[in-house]
Amino acid sequence: MSNNLEEYNDPISYDIENDAYMGELKMLEEWAVKQGGPVLDLACGTGRITIPLAQKGHNMIGIDIHAGMLELAKKKADQANIQIEWLEQDCTMLQLDKKSPLIYMVGNSFQHFHTNAQQNLVLKSIHNLLEQEGIFIFGTRFPNAEELLQPTTEEYWKTYTDTLSNKIVNAYTISNYDPLEQIQHYTTIRKFMDDNHVAEERKTNISLRYTYPKEMERLLIENGLDILHAYGNWEGSPLIKESNEMIYICRKI
Incomplete structure (x- = not known):
């Protein structure tokens, strides 16, 4: 872990x-x-x-x-x-x-x-x-079908305000499910916006087991x-x- x-x-x-x-x-x-x-x-x-x-x-x-x-x-x-x-x-x-x-x-x-x-x-x-x-x-x-079979392309997730930078953040995910291991591999991409432009982009990865x-x-x-x-x-x-x-x-x- x-x-x-x-x-x-x-x-x-x-x-x-x-x-x-x-x-x-x-x-x-x-x-x-x-x-x-x-x-x-x-x-x-x-x-x-x-x-x-x-x-x-x-x-x-x-x-x-x-x-x-x-x-x-x-x-x-x-x-x-x-x-x-x-x-x-x-x-x-x-x-x-x-x-x-x-x-x-x-x-x-x-x-x-x-x-x-x-x-x-x-x-x-x-x-x-x-x-x-x-x-x-x-x-x-x-582990329903909608949850596991998410697109492997960049998909919009949510928008929130980062109170440290005072910027709007648009978050996206990329998913890849391994049915043998029952593990979903996620990449989350957070785009910090300055007006309508991406001022900064951060990526994180996480892998989650489905039971x-x-x-x-x-x-x-x-x-x-x-x-x-x-x-x-x-x-x-x-x-x-x-x-x-x-x-x-x-x-x-």
Whole structure:
């Protein structure tokens, strides 16, 4: 996983592009109230969800493999005067001196574990840290045909404002899916605009594993996790063939 982090090497720009999204927060807050803490946020990044949950009074631990993302997370928590324990660890080899009643992984981070062995390792690691009857919640992109068969040419993705440069950014992606490995290779091209001209262009690469629903069922059960719910989004809608996401709520067996 550590060689697939190019997308995260500029934490401030990453925050500008992604920090406003809070789609997972409501569901996770509901479960945090039910389960209590400490709550573990795996692959927490810059604390996008960790910090809001801590602000709601939950005992939070944020874990990530990327030192730069954690550094910004710590800075943001300090500025908000929020106490959070931050740990730099590989999620396949988690080591804590306590167990948790609730662990979650958002931002489709599960897709960073490319091989069957890596998927097993991360789930075993989570299982070991969960209290008996503990809950693990995570989301991943649904491997529907539209998602996997994206054009291999440059396609428009979205537009946002980069508040550091005060420039409009037009983002494009190039996708290439490997069906043998079930991995989508993405190149993201961000074009920083000056009036109608491209003032700067930045490219990043990332590779993401896609797991099918039946495959996921077997994977979770074999690693000691019973599926309580499988949703098609973070609002709790049913998982259907038109879904773009798969959200799993699992209980430690």
